[in-house]
Amino acid sequence: MSTLYARIADHYLQALQAGTLRAGDRFPSVRQLMRTHEVSLSTALQACRRLEEAGWLEARARSGYFVARPRRQALPPAAGPGTRAIDPAAYVGISAHVSAILARGQQQAVGVNLALAVAPPPMYPADALAGIMRRRLLQAPRLLTTMTRRHGNPLLRTALARRALERGITAAPEEIIVTQGCIEAVNLALRAVTQPGDTVAVESPTFYGLLQILEGLGLRAVELPTHPKDGLSVEALSFALDSDPSLRAVVVMPTLHNPLGCTMPDERKAALVALCAARGVPLIEDDIYGELLAQPPRTLKSFDTGGDVIHCGSLNKVLAPGLRLGWMLAGRWQARAEMLKYTLSRFPEELGQAAAAEFVASPAYERHLRRLRDTLRSHREAYADQVAAHFPAGTRLTLPDGGLLLWLQLPDGASGDALFTRALAHGIQIAPGSMFSTGRRYDHCIRLGCGRAPDEELLAALKRLGRMVDGPARGR
Amino acid sequence: MSTLYARIADHYLQALQAGTLRAGDRFPSVRQLMRTHEVSLSTALQACRRLEEAGWLEARARSGYFVARPRRQALPPAAGPGTRAIDPAAYVGISAHVSAILARGQQQAVGVNLALAVAPPPMYPADALAGIMRRRLLQAPRLLTTMTRRHGNPLLRTALARRALERGITAAPEEIIVTQGCIEAVNLALRAVTQPGDTVAVESPTFYGLLQILEGLGLRAVELPTHPKDGLSVEALSFALDSDPSLRAVVVMPTLHNPLGCTMPDERKAALVALCAARGVPLIEDDIYGELLAQPPRTLKSFDTGGDVIHCGSLNKVLAPGLRLGWMLAGRWQARAEMLKYTLSRFPEELGQAAAAEFVASPAYERHLRRLRDTLRSHREAYADQVAAHFPAGTRLTLPDGGLLLWLQLPDGASGDALFTRALAHGIQIAPGSMFSTGRRYDHCIRLGCGRAPDEELLAALKRLGRMVDGPARGR
Ligand SMILES: Cc1ncc(COP(=O)(O)O)c(C=O)c1O
Ligand SMILES: Cc1ncc(COP(=O)(O)O)c(C=O)c1O
Numbered sequence: 029m030s031t032l033y034a035r036i037a038d039h040y041l042q043a044l045q046a047g048t049l050r051a052g053d054r055f056p057s058v059r060q061l062m063r064t065h066e067v068s069l070s071t072a073l074q075a076c077r078r079l080e081e082a083g084w085l086e087a088r089a090r091s092g093y094f095v096a097r098p099r100r101q102a103l104p105p106a107a108g109p110g111t112r113a114i115d116p117a118a119y120v121g122i123s124a125h126v127s128a129i130l131a132r133g134q135q136q137a138v139g140v141n142l143a144l145a146v147a148p149p150p151m152y153p154a155d156a157l158a159g160i161m162r163r164r165l166l167q168a169p170r171l172l173t174t175m176t177r178r179h180g181n182p183l184l185r186t187a188l189a190r191r192a193l194e195r196g197i198t199a200a201p202e203e204i205i206v207t208q209g210c211i212e213a214v215n216l217a218l219r220a221v222t223q224p225g226d227t228v229a230v231e232s233p234t235f236y237g238l239l240q241i242l243e244g245l246g247l248r249a250v251e252l253p254t255h256p257k258d259g260l261s262v263e264a265l266s267f268a269l270d271s272d273p274s275l276r277a278v279v280v281m282p283t284l285h286n287p288l289g290c291t292m293p294d295e296r297k298a299a300l301v302a303l304c305a306a307r308g309v310p311l312i313e314d315d316i317y318g319e320l321l322a323q324p325p326r327t328l329k330s331f332d333t334g335g336d337v338i339h340c341g342s343l344n345k346v347l348a349p350g351l352r353l354g355w356m357l358a359g360r361w362q363a364r365a366e367m368l369k370y371t372l373s374r375f376p377e378e379l380g381q382a383a384a385a386e387f388v389a390s391p392a393y394e395r396h397l398r399r400l401r402d403t404l405r406s407h408r409e410a411y412a413d414q415v416a417a418h419f420p421a422g423t424r425l426t427l428p429d430g431g432l433l434l435w436l437q438l439p440d441g442a443s444g445d446a447l448f449t450r451a452l453a454h455g456i457q458i459a460p461g462s463m464f465s466t467g468r469r470y471d472h473c474i475r476l477g478c479g480r481a482p483d484e485e486l487l488a489a490l491k492r493l494g495r496m497v498d499g500p501a502r503g504r
Numbered sequence: 505m506s507t508l509y510a511r512i513a514d515h516y517l518q519a520l521q522a523g524t525l526r527a528g529d530r531f532p533s534v535r536q537l538m539r540t541h542e543v544s545l546s547t548a549l550q551a552c553r554r555l556e557e558a559g560w561l562e563a564r565a566r567s568g569y570f571v572a573r574p575r576r577q578a579l580p581p582a583a584g585p586g587t588r589a590i591d592p593a594a595y596v597g598i599s600a601h602v603s604a605i606l607a608r609g610q611q612q613a614v615g616v617n618l619a620l621a622v623a624p625p626p627m628y629p630a631d632a633l634a635g636i637m638r639r640r641l642l643q644a645p646r647l648l649t650t651m652t653r654r655h656g657n658p659l660l661r662t663a664l665a666r667r668a669l670e671r672g673i674t675a676a677p678e679e680i681i682v683t684q685g686c687i688e689a690v691n692l693a694l695r696a697v698t699q700p701g702d703t704v705a706v707e708s709p710t711f712y713g714l715l716q717i718l719e720g721l722g723l724r725a726v727e728l729p730t731h732p733k734d735g736l737s738v739e740a741l742s743f744a745l746d747s748d749p750s751l752r753a754v755v756v757m758p759t760l761h762n763p764l765g766c767t768m769p770d771e772r773k774a775a776l777v778a779l780c781a782a783r784g785v786p787l788i789e790d791d792i793y794g795e796l797l798a799q800p801p802r803t804l805k806s807f808d809t810g811g812d813v814i815h816c817g818s819l820n821k822v823l824a825p826g827l828r829l830g831w832m833l834a835g836r837w838q839a840r841a842e843m844l845k846y847t848l849s850r851f852p853e854e855l856g857q858a859a860a861a862e863f864v865a866s867p868a869y870e871r872h873l874r875r876l877r878d879t880l881r882s883h884r885e886a887y888a889d890q891v892a893a894h895f896p897a898g899t900r901l902t903l904p905d906g907g908l909l910l911w912l913q914l915p916d917g918a919s920g921d922a923l924f925t926r927a928l929a930h931g932i933q934i935a936p937g938s939m940f941s942t943g944r945r946y947d948h949c950i951r952l953g954c955g956r957a958p959d960e961e962l963l964a965a966l967k968r969l970g971r972m973v974d975g976p977a978r979g980r
């Protein structure tokens with residue numbers, strides 16, 4: 029006996045198979061389904077999710093469900109984390125593995141690099157930035173020989189504070205600490221709120237750079253279930269807080285997560301901030317990809333009333349990968365973070381900051397972002413289509429709403445590490461899932477960066493990659 | 505009954521007082537004294553030292569003794585550390601004090617800043633560097649939008665490796681890790697070789713920035729006697745190594761020490777390296793001011809055969825204070841330092857590195873350095889003359905052979921902190937001795953940076969400062 033929602037899903041499945049509803053069509057809204065079939069919200073939603081999981085529908089942020097393109101109908105979304113006991117916190121020992129992976133990529137001639145989490149140089153406004161810099165250098169060459177300013181360039185801090193406003197954050201320019209990239213900001217945040225030996229809760233999977241930081245600082249990680257669509261499980265965090273009194277900080281990428289690509293819904297963000305505030309646990313938000321969403325969603329920081337959230341951002345993914353410009357808002361730990369930043373590396377070079385400030389404050393920045401987002405969307409679609417066409421059955425992928433990362437689950441039994449090795453021998457580099465967790469939980473996953481345009485060489489490489497998934501280990 | 509060396513000294517004292525030997529004259533060499541008076545080397549040396557300590561003679565590196573200028577005859581060199589029991593290692597708690605001092609300097613309008621350890625912007629080749637950068641930006645704007653290169657720009661690493669050669673260091677360009685200033689290099693060095701809770705031996709006094717790093721990393725400091733002329737006592741280090749098994753690293757500024765200005769003689773450097781190698785203790789060399797000496801002396805690293813020395817340098821004091829470019833050679837800890845650098849902040853922006861590389865590799869760099877050294881020498885002399893003329897009797901100062909730092913001992917009972925407060929109320933900023941040690945050992949000392957040209961305002965400020973030494977605490 030099939031359930032109500034399954035019967036509704038079947039009804040639409042026939043329409044889809046018959047071609048009554050076609051690729052790209054908007055699917056009836058949840059409200060419409062409720063009215064048409066006289067069912068509850070949850071039943072209507074379950075019906076949609078079932079079709080989505082079967083690969084027939086695609087959810088688009090804020091616009092509901094659409095009929096998936098035909099080739100992608102073979103590519104169901106990644107499975108959720110399921111329910112599992114949370115592993116105990118453990119010291120991180122991943123750097124050797126990550127370094128080995130990175131080093132192997134450097135030893136080999138790589139023709140198609142799918143391991144990058146950044147777009148190629150031509151997709152950023154190099155000429156405009158260079159023009160601003162040349163002018164500044166002509167007017168004020170001595171900025172090269174003047175000690176750098178405390179906490180960063182005031183114009184850049186003002187420009188960043190203005191943009192933060194649009195993300196729901198009210199911050200004075202004086203609160204912004206300019207850092208050497210987001211990575212330094214996260215380092216400082218962790219050093220501000222933890223001692224070696226403490227436990228830090230992170231998403232699972234999570235950015236390998238974060239795991240390396242934890243290892244370097246002698247911190248233990250507890251990896252929490254994170255859904256490829258909705259992000260971190262707040263319940264799991266609550267449970268971890270109950271069971272590990274040494275849990276001293278939480279690091280989350282709530283918007284366009286690396287590697288999953290997911291964005292936490294606003295309610296979940298609010299619940300997360302509320303939980304951390306109630307427990308007095310510092311919450312570190314890594315928002316490096318935030319501006320790659322068309323309507324950048326709310327930040328964790330925007331829900332923060334007591335200064336419990338440390339917000340970290342960067343211009344490296346959105347404006348200029350060659351400028352090492354990040355920043356942070358350190359909430360209750362502002363004074364300590366400022367002191368640590370001074371102690372660690374002083375303050376960034378003036379020239380890059382001045383150029384970034386002028387560009388970010390101009391309308392050209394919004395134009396650039398729109399172009400970048402549109403281009404990346406088309407890349408994501410083209411990559412996903414090619415994966416759908418050429419990867420073996422059982423491959424799964426949740427198409428993210430923005431950014432440039434695709435997280436693939438390979439079919440049962442396939443190994444990301446083996447694929448990495450095989451692909452590298454053919455000049456194709458990928459990021460194997462094993463980099464994104466201290467456990468062995470994602471060995472059947474890979475991350476693909478889709479910054480590069482889907483030109484012929486790229487499409488051929490993806491096709492080849494798909495063919496290699498089940499093949500025998502060749503190369504080294 | 506006076507000793508032999510005292511009688512010889514008296515003999516020359518009469519000649520000096522009579523004006524037979526006049527300011528600026530070369531004093532008979534130690535060899536001449538040995539021959540003339542038929543005495544041993546040690547007796548001849550003792551005679552010279554006695555006249556030096558009384559302020560009549562000045563030693564110049566590699567050229568022997570000269571008759572001091574008349575005004576400076578009133579200014580004897582700083583006293584040595586004497587013999588004292590070594591304080592036990594202690595956790596560092598200086599950041600609040602240092603931050604308060606730095607913050608007070610920022611709140612106040614400062615007309616004459618004598619607290620800087622750097623020369624003013626016009627003394628560095630801003631136009632030449634800006635010219636190189638403008639050309640690079642025109643040719644290759646995309647270096648702004650390309651991910652920065654691992655470990656730094658190859659041309660800069662080559663240029664730095666070449667210069668290191670002249671300091672007795674044989675290093676491949678690939679061994680040079682480019683950092684965000686010397687301060688980041690020292691941070692990385694300490695993180696590479698210590699764990700929180702370990703003890704680190706440092707000079708006393710030492711650069712406050714180093715004490716802040718130790719505090720931030722949860723390390724304990726043992727402060728070792730350091731002579732204002734010959735630097736760190738190697739015997740004291742040997743003793744400390746015997747008595748504290750948790751001593752895990754030594755950080756030394758062997759050339760143009762901050763704040764003392766002293767340079768360790770080569771034999772002492774050799775002994776220090778040998779001691780650390782024998783004990784298997786990592787030796788971190790901060791050489792930031794090294795190139796400010798006319799014939800840059802040997803580095804600790806040049807004595808290193810087993811990779812026990814981590815050498816840290818920077819272009820910030822010698823080429824461009826606005827470029828945050830430092831570097832390190834990490835010896836046995838090379839792989840770990842590379843990993844930590846990547847984990848902490850990735851790699852520096854390309855533009856500044858490219859410009860620095862081109863300039864450092866050109867003959868213009870040597871010309872610039874010569875000019876900078878000459879200018880700073882004249883500043884040191886003029887500052888010292890003014891101090892001699894206007895500071896109260898009992899003030900002591902050892903004139904360094906290079907660099908821009910003067911370390912003053914105030915007369916008994918005078919307080920550097922009180923002078924700092926009083927001076928600040930008059931728009932004059934100095935660095936009080938209390939910043940340079942975790943104990944209260946240097947509260948009667950101050951550090952003066954003599955980067956600024958001795959113009960009228962500056963000379964007036966020094967005069968005023970001298971008058972304030974004994975005055976009552978005014979201002980806040
Ligand atoms: C989630 C995340 N945080 C931080 C970083 C590092 O950022 P930055 O280059 O600004 O230091 C990256 C880069 O890949 C990232 O993906
Ligand atoms: C001895 C010493 N080491 C390190 C530094 C910091 O160097 P950088 O500006 O290259 O980070 C300074 C600056 O004053 C210093 O005096």
